[in-house]
Amino acid sequence: MKNVCYTAFLLFVLTVNCTLAQPPGATIDVQHYIFNIDLNDNDNTIACKAKVALKFIKNAKSFNLDLVKKNAAGKGMLVTSVTENGKAINFLQNADNVSISAAGVAGSTHTYSINYSGIPADGLIISTNKYGKRTFFGDNWPNRAHNWLVSVDHPADKASVDFVVSAPAHYDVIANGLKVNETPLPQNKKQTHWRETAQLSTKIMVIGVADFAIQQSANINGLPVYNYVFPQDSVKGFKSYAYAKEILPFFINKIGPYAYKKLANVQSKTIFGGMENAGAIFYFEDSPGSRDIESLMAHEIAHQWFGDAASEKNFYNLWLSEGFATYLTHYYLENKYGIDTLKKRLIADRIKVTAFEKDRFTPVVDSTVKDNYMPLLNANSYEKGSWVLHMLRRKLGDEVFWKGIKQYYALYNGKNANTDDFRKVMEKASGKELAVFFKQWLKTAGHPVLKISYDTSTEKGKIVVKVEQQQPVLYEMPLEYIINKQSFTVNIKNRLTTFKVQLPINEITFDPNVNTLAEIIMADATYRVKK
Structure with a gap:
């Protein structure tokens, strides 16, 4: 009866799903996974019977699924069989994938069963917690899922998933989706079945098994x-x-x-x-x-x-994930605790951004990182990405900015986007051209360094304020300043920007509301000029 249910569900998935963003050159688009996973307390070996429902994107004589092969140290997975409708399919297991000799034509759908077992080298962390109790936790980011899940281990290939976990009965099992059932098994074990019908990248497919x-x-x-x-x-x-x-x-x-x-x-x-x-x-x-x-x-x-839900097409666009989560955290805390909380967090983030650039001078959208994506977990992806959203919010105004964010999410929920996709949505929402803004803040390394000086010798009764961009690449941006508690804005574009201020004044404060990702260097302190 269970197999009948699985078959009906897979047919439903294959019928309603459509091809979304895929890795470059992809042959297949996975529609749904079912992972039957057996765990035990005697050793760290797991056994998996996987069903992979997929659609061929183009005509092909074979295709690959990602899976780390058992190595000399005994870590990794060994595939024992691949079948379709009970018929054995030839396959070749390589170090990081399984090449399956099954032909398909573009648009055709198939379901393959893959049996394998082994000790995960990574991805599923089998360990003990701080209380000495044995635990199993999926830990897939960025592309570590294929250490234990046969899959297309790339953020652009999304699929729904079932986890059917058999484990000693004392454990509780948590996974994506909703619990379908929990069934006692012989030998003091139980089976827990979770099903997620939303489209997920493998990086966020997990199980957690513990007391x-x-x-x-x-x-x-x-x-x-x-x-x-x-x-x-x-x-x-x-x-x-x-x-x-x-x-x-x-x-x-x-x-x-x-x-x-x-x-x-x-x-x-x-x-x-x-x-x-x-x-x-x-x-x-x-x-x-x-x-x-x-x-x-x-x-x-x-x-x-x-x-x-709305995922990046590749890890080079990680700021669409981490920058968004960072800024939304600031926004939540701003709404709960007030604007000063936002300012303090932005100031702290600006320090992190400038410090990071001294170690690694690279744009936020960084395509130079290959294979190992862990270095992308940096201040560019998090704090600078967050700062870009903050400056975009100030540029467009709250109403338009949040309108665009909602439209972006509605359009890419269950799908994948890159930086240009996001830009186009925000341009449509605002009616403004944003190519320059996105290029300078996200695709150009560095940040503005503004040296501010002034003199009173040029024109009697006035001071001339000079704002000089000292970094190699020029930026276009507004710079806020306050004179005697009155707010003004000057647009910075050229290497040197000047403006005049009528005397007398008490002080000039630059970027008082923390809206500019720039280093501000004061040439002197006359007239109590402040940052």
């Missing part, structure tokens, strides 16, 4: 919110994760509908402080009681919209 204390903390318009924490941390864990009840409706109201059918906040053991797995966010072990838990949760929940 958990579980709480449903809220129901937001029919959307259940759960907390999964280690039993020893249940009191402070449930208290810490309660911020989700505020954060989730805030982003729903500001951006658009939540893409998934639940939100689970999960204490875990992974390499990141937080990982935005779709509908099942993993937080680091010591997150319960952490002083920064609210901002961390806001960041990871914001990712459910940007990075998860």
Whole structure:
């Protein structure tokens, strides 16, 4: 009966799905995965029976799926069979993929079964938590899923997914989607089945298997919110994760509908402080009681919209994920605690951006990083990307900016975008040409360095303020300043910009509202001129 249900569901998926953004040169578009995974407490070997439903994008005699092969150290996966409708298919397993000798014509759909087993070299972290209890946590970002999941391990190939996990009965299992059922098995084991019908990249497909204390903390318009924490941390864990009840409706109201059918906040053991797995966010072990838990949760929940539902086409455009989550965190905290909180966070981010550029001078959209994408987790992707959104918000105004953000999410929910896709949406929403803005802030390395000086010798009763761009590449931007509590703006474009100020004045303050990603260097301090 279970196989019949799977077959019917796969036929449904293959019927309704369409080809979305794909990796360059892709032969196939995966529509749906079913991973039947068997775990045990005797060793770290996992056994997987995977079903991969896919559509051929073009005529081909074979295709590849990503999977790390068992190595000399004994880590990795060994494929034992590939079949279609019970018929054996020839395959060749290489170091990082499985080449499957199955022909297909463009538009045709197929479902392949792949059996494999082994000890994951990465991706599924099998370990013990701080209390010495055994745990299993998926940890796929950026392209580490194929250490344990046979897949197209690229953010542009999205698919729905079922996880059917068999494990010792004392464990609780969390995964993407909704729980379909939980069934006792012989030998004191149980099977837990989770299904996610939304389109996911492999980077956010996960399972978490541990001894958990579980709480449903809220129901937001029919959307259940759960907390999964280690039993020893249940009191402070449930208290810490309660911020989700505020954060989730805030982003729903500001951006658009939540893409998934639940939100689970999960204490875990992974390499990141937080990982935005779709509908099942993993937080680091010591997150319960952490002083920064609210901002961390806001960041990871914001990712459910940007990075998860609306994803980047490739990791070079990572700022569309991390920059968005960073700025949305600032925005949430601004609305809760006030504008000064936003200013303080932007100032701290500006320091990080300028410091990072001394170590690595590269644009935000950085295509020079190959294979290992971990270096893209940097101040460009996070803090500078966030700053770009802040300056765009100030350039367009709140009403137009948030209108564009909503339209961008609505258009790319379940799909993939790059920086130019986002630019076009914001141009349409605002009616403004934004190519120069996007090029200088996202595709050009560096930032403006403004040396500000002035003199009183040129014209009696006035001072002449000089703003000199000292960086090699010129920027176009507004620069705010305040004279005697009155606000003004000067447009900076050339190497040297000058403007006159009538005396007497008490002081001049530049960028008082923290709206410019620039270093401001004052030539002297006469007239109490301040940054």
